[in-house]
Amino acid sequence: MSTTLPYQGLFPLSRLQTGVLAGAAVAALVVGAWTASALSDRADARNSTAPAEVSSAAPRIGLPTVTDSPLLAVTAGSSAPQSGIAPHLNAPATTNSLPAFALASAAGPAPLAEQRFSALVPESTPRPALRPASLVARIASVTEATETPLRPALRPANLVTEVATATRTETAPVTLAAAPVATPTIAPLPSSPDSCARSLTRQIPRRAGNAASGSAVLAALDGVGGSTRDSALARELASGNLPDFLRRLVPVSVTGTAGGAPVRITVCVMPDYLAVGSDRDYVRVPLGLPAAAAVADRFGFMLPTTELVDVIYREAGLRLPPRPMTPGAAMTSTAYMVQHNATIEGQRQQATNSLGLLMAGHKKDLVVSNRLWRNPGRVAIYGWHQPNGRAIQPLSTVHGAEYADYSHGVRLVARTAYLNGRAVDLEDLLADATYAGLLSDEGPISRPAVLLASLSR
Numbered sequence: 001m002s003t004t005l006p007y008q009g010l011f012p013l014s015r016l017q018t019g020v021l022a023g024a025a026v027a028a029l030v031v032g033a034w035t036a037s038a039l040s041d042r043a044d045a046r047n048s049t050a051p052a053e054v055s056s057a058a059p060r061i062g063l064p065t066v067t068d069s070p071l072l073a074v075t076a077g078s079s080a081p082q083s084g085i086a087p088h089l090n091a092p093a094t095t096n097s098l099p100a101f102a103l104a105s106a107a108g109p110a111p112l113a114e115q116r117f118s119a120l121v122p123e124s125t126p127r128p129a130l131r132p133a134s135l136v137a138r139i140a141s142v143t144e145a146t147e148t149p150l151r152p153a154l155r156p157a158n159l160v161t162e163v164a165t166a167t168r169t170e171t172a173p174v175t176l177a178a179a180p181v182a183t184p185t186i187a188p189l190p191s192s193p194d195s196c197a198r199s200l201t202r203q204i205p206r207r208a209g210n211a212a213s214g215s216a217v218l219a220a221l222d223g224v225g226g227s228t229r230d231s232a233l234a235r236e237l238a239s240g241n242l243p244d245f246l247r248r249l250v251p252v253s254v255t256g257t258a259g260g261a262p263v264r265i266t267v268c269v270m271p272d273y274l275a276v277g278s279d280r281d282y283v284r285v286p287l288g289l290p291a292a293a294a295v296a297d298r299f300g301f302m303l304p305t306t307e308l309v310d311v312i313y314r315e316a317g318l319r320l321p322p323r324p325m326t327p328g329a330a331m332t333s334t335a336y337m338v339q340h341n342a343t344i345e346g347q348r349q350q351a352t353n354s355l356g357l358l359m360a361g362h363k364k365d366l367v368v369s370n371r372l373w374r375n376p377g378r379v380a381i382y383g384w385h386q387p388n389g390r391a392i393q394p395l396s397t398v399h400g401a402e403y404a405d406y407s408h409g410v411r412l413v414a415r416t417a418y419l420n421g422r423a424v425d426l427e428d429l430l431a432d433a434t435y436a437g438l439l440s441d442e443g444p445i446s447r448p449a450v451l452l453a454s455l456s457r
Contacts (some may be wrong), residue, residue, distance in 0.1 A: 005106035007257075034324045045232045113190035203300040204247060205240030207278070212241065214277020221334050227402050229334065237295050242283045245355040246270050249414060252308075252315045252358070254438045265438055266418040267426060269304070269312060271358050274411030275341075279355055283341045284363070284409060288402035289379040292301035292366050292410045301412035302426060302449060303368045305440040306395050308380045308413065313385045316360035320347045322384045322392055322405070323362070331405040340406040361385045363409030364393045368448040372399045379403055415449065 003021055003250045027029075059154070212220075221229050236242075249268040257262050274295065275282040296302055304312065313319065323343045330336050361384070369380040377398040384407060385391050417426040419435070427449045429435045436444040 001135060018253075043143065078332065088405075092288060123303065140186070140347070191194055194251040194253050194266040194418065196251050196414070198247075200249055200268055200416055201247045201299070203298070204242070205238070205441075207242065207244065209241045211239070211278070212236070212276075213281035215281055215338075216281035216284050217241070217276045218338050219332055225332055228405070229289065230288050230402065233276060233285050233287060234291045234295055237274060237285075238298050241273055241276050243277060243279045243293060243355070245279055246272060246275065248356050250356075250358045252311050254311055256437070256438045258434045263435065263438065264420055265435065267308065267439075268414040268416070269308075269358070270412050271356050273363050275413050284344065286337060286404040286406060286408035287410050288404045289364075289366060290401055294408070297449075298414055299412065300415050302415055303366055304411060304413050305430070305442070306367050306369070307439055307441045309365045309367060309383045310385075312411070313360040313383075313389070315358065317357040318348065318351055318359045319385070319387070320344065320351075320359060320362040321387050322407075323347070324392075331407075332403070333406075336406040363386075363411075364407050366408060366410050368445060368451065369395060369397070370442050372451055373446065377401050381408060397405075 008148055098252060118210065217233070221232055224232070248271065250271050251266045251268055253264055253266040255265075273284045274287070274292075275284045277283055292303065323340070323355055325331070325336060348359065348361070363384065364381045365380045365383040369378050372378065372380055375397045377400060379397060379399050379401050380397050381399070382393055382395045383391050384393045413426065415426050416423055417429055418424070426439075427447070430445045433444050
């Protein structure tokens, strides 16, 4: 037998179904009341602790405010969302206000709204406050102070003038360098209208890839001297074991008159003294006259005259003051040669890292002279110019032909010279009384190439 309730005519239900429905209604009322209470407590806490800028700060970071959520803006008895849920939650109850549980019950979807709101603004992430006014003021002042164009400005004219002046007035003497050895570079070809063809060095063999370094060659000759050392060094040079920068000849010119007409003679010289090794590791090597003459003849070169030594010093791009060492028996030793070469390299590296600049002043020159005809078996030396332009060593033939010490150097001069731009044999110019006075302070020098060739055999 069943009991009929008043609404069963419309919705026939069993007692069990009726009980379940009643229980669900009661549960909904309880949940709604709890949710409304939680929302009210959270809003109270937020209003009591957050600064006044909180609600206006949320849009800056893209988070919706409570009043922007249509799901939370539903009031009792309305079917459309209304803004301003926060005042409803925070206002004190009045006789016209619905109880919290009635508001939650009428809103219906409040639990779902609560879930969505919690997902957007988690409890563990408080809303950020607006930037303090003091910080805003500081940022504004810094911004105003630093608002300058990003495009770089031109270098001030006075800066350029100061740099140029410092460069012109720098005249410090060259001394030994304390800095480590840097990778050398090759100096550009001279901008003079005179030039030296690369073909002038075609008789110098190309340096082999497995050729020994300069320091290795001299280390193997430590304790060796005289003609034995000369022969070993001459073999290295004749095989092409010399730095590449020595193959870049530098033009030096003299001008004058000959037969009443202006004359310009250009000779092509090696930028430095003969050395063995590579551009990165080379040692300048003094040689006795027979060995020096043999190398010059092998390459198609000559030795300079005393006048040419003076011209080379005047036109040198790098003039190094002489650095004499303690005189004595060790002057001719290989160790002295290596030590003096290191001293010169220290001077050069302090002045420039470029190889191929015309250098002078750091060695005495082996020269060609008429005195060699008159004093056979001797070597002629001259030079070692001081900063005042005066040579320490006047022309001398006091030493035997095979003598060589640390202060000597062998600078080679190409046999081809240029007379008013026309290629001629330098030997012919030296033997010609018309032109010899421009190249030699001894007047014409008879057959210098023949003289050197005779010494090399």
